[in-house]
Every structure is written in structure tokens, then in C-alpha cells.
Amino acid sequence: xxxxxxxxxxxxxxxxxxxxxGGRGRGRSGSRGRGNRHGSRxxxxxxxxxTFKGNTEEMNGHVFQCFNECExxxxxxxxxxxxxxxxxxxxxxxxxxxxxxxDFVKPEIPKPTELEVSETNRLVIxxxxxxxxxxxxxxxxxxxxxxxxxxxxxxxxxxxxxxxxTSLNDFxxxxxxxxxxxxxxxxxxxxxxxxxxxxxxxxxNDARTSYYAYTQGAEDLISSYxxxxxxxxxxxxxxxxxxxxxxxxxxxxxxxxSDTDDATKLLKIA
Numbered sequence: 412x413x414x415x416x417x418x419x420x421x422x423x424x425x426x427x428x429x430x431x432x433g434g435r436g437r438g439r440s441g442s443r444g445r446g447n448r449h450g451s452r453x454x455x456x457x458x459x460x461x462t463f464k465g466n467t468e469e470m471n472g473h474v475f476q477c478f479n480e481c482e483x484x485x486x487x488x489x490x491x492x493x494x495x496x497x498x499x500x501x502x503x504x505x506x507x508x509x510x511x512x513x514d515f516v517k518p519e520i521p522k523p524t525e526l527e528v529s530e531t532n533r534l535v536i537x538x539x540x541x542x543x544x545x546x547x548x549x550x551x552x553x554x555x556x557x558x559x560x561x562x563x564x565x566x567x568x569x570x571x572x573x574x575x576x577t578s579l580n581d582f583x584x585x586x587x588x589x590x591x592x593x594x595x596x597x598x599x600x601x602x603x604x605x606x607x608x609x610x611x612x613x614x615x616n617d618a619r620t621s622y623y624a625y626t627q628g629a630e631d632l633i634s635s636y637x638x639x640x641x642x643x644x645x646x647x648x649x650x651x652x653x654x655x656x657x658x659x660x661x662x663x664x665x666x667x668x669s670d671t672d673d674a675t676k677l678l679k680i681a
Contacts, residue, residue: 466566476569561589
């Protein structure tokens with residue numbers, strides 16, 4: 412009697428069924444779907460939003476990250492601006508630090524003019540002595556403030572950014588000197604993908620290419636466009652390049668020894 416029992420019919424699954432419904436199923440889950448044929452979203456790894464906020468709460472989450480860690484092309488300028496606000500609120504003589512975040516120039520306290528040896532006016536002498544005392548005080552505070560600013564800058568760098576900075580040849584020396592101008596310029600170069608560890612002529616070439624290729628997006632305000640454009644120029648100049656003809660680059664490239672590799676030699680033609 413067991414031989415008389417019929418086997419249950421095989422029902423095709425929805426993924427292999429014929430007809431319009433089957434095709435639609437293949438399109439959504441199979442390799443023949445429209446998405447996979449034209450760049451499926453399912454195969455694209457979405458960018459993960461960074462949760463890194465840095466070590467200084469007063470920086471309000473503004474940080475320094477590598478190019479591939481952040482989509483905001485104005486991140487560097489925003490973070491530097493916030494650094495300037497932090498300095499204005501937290502440091503003793505913020506006015507002495509303005510050149511750091513505005514012009515990327517090391518702050519210096521002007522020395523008082525030397526008093527004439529023949530000067531006998533007691534009031535003039537007293538005022539001069541006060542200026543000398545103030546100069547010494549501000550200089551001490553400036554050295555301390557630069558160390559504080561360097562610590563804040565370093566604490567706002569992502570781990571990837573720190574790794575790139577520590578790989579630079581002069582990192583130990585500049586870090587020991589707490590050179591804020593140096594680290595800001597290097598961070599800018601890394602954020603714009605012109606790492607200092609790369610061959611310098613290639614870095615300059617990339618900087619010039621980005622400068623000439625940059626165009627204003629439809630969503631960009633004119634002020635934002637000019638700000639980013641200026642940043643590209645600053646990066647180019649940081650690496651020793653210039654807009655237009657660059658005889659310094661050509662002379663340096665021409666001086667490359669004859670035993671360099673072919674890739675380097677090609678730079679002489681550019």
C-alpha cells in the first residue's frame with residue numbers, strides 16, 4: 412500500500428517562478444536585477460557618520476579628520492574658527508594669539524623700544540619699566556597659551572590624522588616645540604590629500620590640479636566658494652608651489668639626479 416501513495420507536487424518558489432512575478436523577484440534578490448546591472452545600492456557601502464568629537468568639549472565637536480573620514484570640505488576652516496573662539500574665551504591674552512588662527516603666523520610679542528641712556532625723566536623711565544614688565548608677562552603667557560592651543564589641536568585630531576602626522580619626518584621636533592603653525596599647515600595638507608610624506612613634487616602637482624579643477628557647486632554660497640578656493644591656494648603655497656608659472660618648481664625638478672626612477676623623471680616634462 413505504501414507504493415500507492417502519491418508524492419506531493421513540487422511547487423516552484425517565488426524566486427524561480429515563471430512569469431512577471433518571478434522576474435521581479437530575481438530583480439530584487441538575484442544577480443540579474445536592475446540594481447546590480449546598473450550599480451546596485453545593495454552593493455554600495457554607505458559612509459558611516461563619524462562620532463568622533465575630540466577631547467575638548469568647548470570645541471563643540473569640531474575636529475580634524477582625514478579626507479576620507481568626512482564629507483564636509485569646509486571642516487578645516489570651521490574647526491580653526493572654533494579654535495579661535497576657544498582661545499578668545501579661555502586664554503589670558505587672546506589678542507596675542509589672533510595671528511595663529513587668522514593668518515597661520517606664529518604669534519610674537521613686540522619688544523619695547525630701548526630707552527635712551529641719557530633719559531632722565533622719571534615718568535618716562537617708570538612707563539618704560541612697566542612696558543618691559545608687561546612684555547615679560549605676556550611672553551610667558553604666550554608660551555603657555557601656545558602649548559595649550561597645540562594640545563587642543565592634537566586632541567581634536569582623529570586617530571587616522573594622528574597616524575599621518577606622526578609619520579612626518581619632522582614631527583618629533585615640531586611636536587617638542589609645540590609648533591601650532593606647523594601642525595595646522597600639515598593638517599590642512601592632509602585634509603586636502605597632500606600628505607607631507609609623499610614626494611613633494613607630486614604633492615605640488617596635485618595641489619595645482621585641485622586648484623584649477625575646483626568649481627563652484629550649485630549649493631555653494633559665493634563666500635563659501637571663495638573660502639574653499641583660498642584654502643586650496645594656501646595648501647599649494649605651503650608645499651612650495653605658486654599659481655601660474657612656477658620657475659622654482661621647474662628648477663628643483665630639473666636638478667633631480669639622473670639615477671632617479673622613471674616616474675620621477677616624467678615630472679621634468681610637466
